[in-house]
Amino acid sequence: MHNKMICTSTNEWLLLNDLDSKDLSLLNLLSMEVVQLPRLESFTGSDVCILSPPTSESNQDCYVMIIHRSPCRFYFCQPGDEEFSEQEFEFDLEEQEYELGAMCISAATMFRGKVYFLTSFSRIDLVSVSVLFTAEFVGSNLHFTRITREGFPEPSPPEIPTTNDYISY
The missing domain is CATH 3.10.450 (Nuclear Transport Factor 2; Chain: A,)
Structure with a gap:
C-alpha cells in the first residue's frame, strides 16, 4: 500500500485516495480489511471528506461523504454502492x-x-x-x-x- 492520501478517519477506519488512480477506499487499521468505493471523477484534494462510524459489525452502514466547497455539492455512498449519490x-x-x-x-x-x-x-x-x-x-x-x-x-x-x-x- 503506497502513494495513498489519508482523507479522513473515524474509529479504526481510514478513507484513502490513491494519488495515481484516484480510486477511493476504506482501510480498517485493526483487521487490514480494504473496502473499495465507487470512483468519483470530480474528487479533488480540496474537498471536505467525512466518514461516519459504522453502527454495526458489518461495517456496511457507514457513510462516506465528499463535499465540494464551491459549488456546494454533497456526494455520498455506503460500502457496496455502485456509485456516489449527488445532492446540491x-x-x-x-x-x-x-x-x-x-x-x-x-x-x-x-x-x-x-x-x-x-x-x-x-x-x-x-x-x-x-x-x-x-x-x-x-x-x-x-x-x-x-x-x-x-x-x-x-x-x-x-x-x-x-x-x-x-x-x-
Missing part, C-alpha cells in the same frame, strides 16, 4: 445573503449522526458572513437545517489565525 446544497437564503455573492463551504465535521458545516458568503467590498447548517440523512437524501448566521468580528481574534472556522456564540 439548496436552502432558502435571506435576501441579504444573496447580495453577499458567492457561497462556499469552509469547514465541516460529523457529530452524533449529523454533518455540521459552515458556509461563507463574501464579496471583496463587504464583510464576510457565515452560516452554520446541519445535514442529516432522511431516507436516501440529505435534509439541511440552518443553525445560525454570524458576522465575524473584525479584526479576527488574535488567537485564531483564520476566521474560516470561527463561530461566535
Whole structure:
C-alpha cells in the first residue's frame, strides 16, 4: 500500500485516495480489511471528506461523504454502492445573503449522526458572513437545517489565525 492520501478517519477506519488512480477506499487499521468505493471523477484534494462510524459489525452502514466547497455539492455512498449519490446544497437564503455573492463551504465535521458545516458568503467590498447548517440523512437524501448566521468580528481574534472556522456564540 503506497502513494495513498489519508482523507479522513473515524474509529479504526481510514478513507484513502490513491494519488495515481484516484480510486477511493476504506482501510480498517485493526483487521487490514480494504473496502473499495465507487470512483468519483470530480474528487479533488480540496474537498471536505467525512466518514461516519459504522453502527454495526458489518461495517456496511457507514457513510462516506465528499463535499465540494464551491459549488456546494454533497456526494455520498455506503460500502457496496455502485456509485456516489449527488445532492446540491439548496436552502432558502435571506435576501441579504444573496447580495453577499458567492457561497462556499469552509469547514465541516460529523457529530452524533449529523454533518455540521459552515458556509461563507463574501464579496471583496463587504464583510464576510457565515452560516452554520446541519445535514442529516432522511431516507436516501440529505435534509439541511440552518443553525445560525454570524458576522465575524473584525479584526479576527488574535488567537485564531483564520476566521474560516470561527463561530461566535
